[in-house]
Amino acid sequence: MNITALIDKFWEKYTSYTPSAKQIHQLFGEEITNDHIAFRTLNLPETSIEIQKEYLLKYGYAEKGQYDFEVKKLKAIHLENEDPVMPKIFLSELLLEQFSTGLQKIFQEIFKNINLKDQELFTGGRSWEIDFHTYNQLANESEYASWLYVWGFCPNHFTVSVNHLNSYQSLEEVNDLVKQNGFLLNKSGGEIKGTPEELLEQSSIVADLQKVDFSGTAHNVPSCYYEFARRYEDSNGNIYQGFIAKSADKIFESTNFKNN
Ligand code: NI
DSSP states (O other): OOOOHHHHHHHHHHHHOOHHHHHHHHEEEEEOEEEEEEEEEOOOTTSSSHHHHHHHHTEEEEEEEEEEETTTTTEEEEEEEESSSSSSEEEEEOOGGSSOOOHHHEEEEEEEEHOOOOHOOOOOOOOOOOOOOOOOHHHHHHHHHHHHHHHOEEEEEEEEEGGGGGOOOOOOHHHHHHTTTTOOOOOOOOOOOOOOGGGGGEBBBOOOOOEEEETEEEEEEEEOOEEEEEEEOOSSSOOOOOOOHHHHHHHHHHGGGGGG
């Protein structure tokens, strides 16, 4: 499989539970370049971002930045491809040891008998049983953890590169298009996270709600969201390629229940 086929697989998986992304994608009426694709995992030896990175190296990716999210107890890295047209990849992981023993046990039990490999760490989804009590228990400690419990291994979001759009110049214009078509933006930290001075502006819709079966009982829970990013030139005239931890921190909240 080449890199384009891999990205296509990610998109196929992602839009299967994020119908809004497909709808908004079509609203632009032009070809879309992806700024980045983001994934979530946890820092067990078999599922860590280091293991995920190993797999992506084969596709021409290399690590270019590291980020810490102390309050959310997450660590992240971003990777760039040797072909600059290919999306960057943002990998984050839950730092398990910083949570309660109850939370740690839930995930240790799940992964005792599960052995994910290679692409499964990106598109394998969930292969374990879930119940709503555990979901709520996890959500009390970390919305990231409860999201991971339900959705497993899959793209968390794709991000449209506003720089590459022909018909829209600013993030404000993109946000207006999205809102006029009935989609809700994540307002945590304001509709636009980041500033031109920080060289990166981002916005995102709130995650779609999807009906999920919890051991025989269905509940609507947040799935995934679509993001938009506009990047600016640094003092050397190069378009900034990194991420702003303070903005990403707010973007993570697009999958929080309270948004919906
Ligand atoms: Ni993102």
